[in-house]
Amino acid sequence: MPRLPMLTLLGALVTGCGASHSHVALEDRALTDAPPPTPPAPAPRPPPEDPLPSPHDARAFTARYPTAAACEGAARRLQASSRDDAWLALKVCADAPTFTQLGAVLGSAWAEDLRVRPDAAPLIARVVAQRGGSVDGELRLLHARKVPIFSLASAIAQPDTYRGRYVLLRAQVADQRLDGERPTLWLVEQGLQSVGSHREVDVTYRTDTVSETSGDLGGRTVLTGEGRVGGSAALRESTGQSATVKTYDNISEETGREALGRLPAPDPFLESRRDYVILARFDGLRVTSGMTTDDEDEGPKIPVLTIVSYHLPQALAVY
Template sequence: MLRFPMLTLLGALATGCGAAHSHVNLEDRALTDAPAPQPARVQAQARPPAENPPPSPQDARAFTARYPTPATCEGAARRLQATSRDDAWLALKVCSESPAFTQLGAVLGSAWAEDLRVRPDAANLIARVVAHRGGSVDGELRLLHSRKVPIFSLASAIAQPDTYRGRYVLLRAQVADQRLDGERPTLWLVEQGLQSVGSQREVGVTYHSDSVSETSGDLGGRTAMTGEGRVGGSIFTRERTARSTTERTYDNISDETGREALGRLASADPFLETRRDYVILARFDGLRETSGMTNDEEDEGPKIPVLTIVGYHLPQALAVY
């Protein structure tokens, strides 16, 4: 009998506990049931691999391999100016050794203006780039003069020898002869001008067609000598036609300008071949009188310009304008 009140009390306690839980807010329940926050994981950020330092221009092969195109090579050389002007100039010389380097406008830009003014080998570097561009000296000299680069034409030096004595001249010329003048070899130079000549060239497939026609017949009649008779025969006609497509093309052809010069070398150079065009950088030494017949003993004989050759370069076949 005593067990019933105890069971009733336990039931009441259980009911009271359930009523107490019914007053818990949903937000509190959500906070209570939420899992414990985990410590944030620190993710390592992916870092780009460090770029290898640019090769030194002292190693020309490595430098040109790293910057194979002319534009990127000149740009890399220009960036070296921030650390060393000497290394930058050496890198530019390495770039200009490539026959594909035709960036004359970049070389004449403001970034290299100081180097062009003070470097003793700057004029020869310009001559090399002019040769890479095809060796159209007259057109390139106009560009050089627009940037105040002191390199001049042979025609200007001949016209005003006192003004241009000791200055650089640039010319396209062939070696006509090579002799020894004392201990120094002397070249007989024949200046060449480059001009573009147009022509028509066939392109595509050429078509040919032949046709043959025959006409035959006879003629009857009477003559006083032969009497009645008939004459017969045939005529063959052959026609041939051709059809093709052409386009206008232009070739660069060098021709003599009529000016000649004597070029002095420090020593004999077997690579200067005769009857071959070169872009030549030289220093103008003045005019020298040559032996010649004159009508008056007081008249001077013909004069020829004398040059000291500084450098020469083979021009490429295609000209860049």
């Protein structure tokens, strides 16, 4: 075979290889020179929440939250920064007469504060009064959450068990006397009863009907002879129609239990013959100066309480 064609074939192969390499290099350069992809735009951030007002300014704190539930929720959020400020905020919320959120106060968020705060029991007593002062029903709710506040009836039944513990009662002040410099109150426990009655509503309709007849009667009698008798008669009827609705009123009634309450100083705002929700410590039973029977070695006993706080109950009860 001649040598020239072989050289020509080798040259063609070299030329083809060089062209292919040059094509790959152009593609790589094109990819290198392309602009980088644009990163996705960041998601818009929500506007920052306004900082919670300080509970040390009670008026500003309560003005910020128009409802009792919103106020309690704001106080709960303060626990993340300061539990002391959160508890102060809850007390500010509870000072409002419209605060009746006992279930929220007894929730898990405040469980630790209710256990260790010395002013937790007075706060609960205030809320119970603002809910209407139905002490028996509220005590069942407290005991379901293991809050150590008890009834006067339980303390009287087991004085050794409940000595030194809190009791909550609804009572009236029957009398006040000074025992040295400390006043002693004669307390008469009250129970709250719901009594139903019917009251008229809307328009009352009434109809009166009057019918009258008259005439003469002629004839002869043995005694009077010929004559005529005249006269008239009237018949009156009335009917009425009205609509009524059944309503319920809370009536305070004595339970039959009484107690002596001690105050550290005279209090002119604790008036006689008015109902109060009273938080007190049970000090035990005291023998009264009553007559004894042959079967008794001493006179009747009455519970003695140290009053911690008292509150006027609202007229409407919350159940």
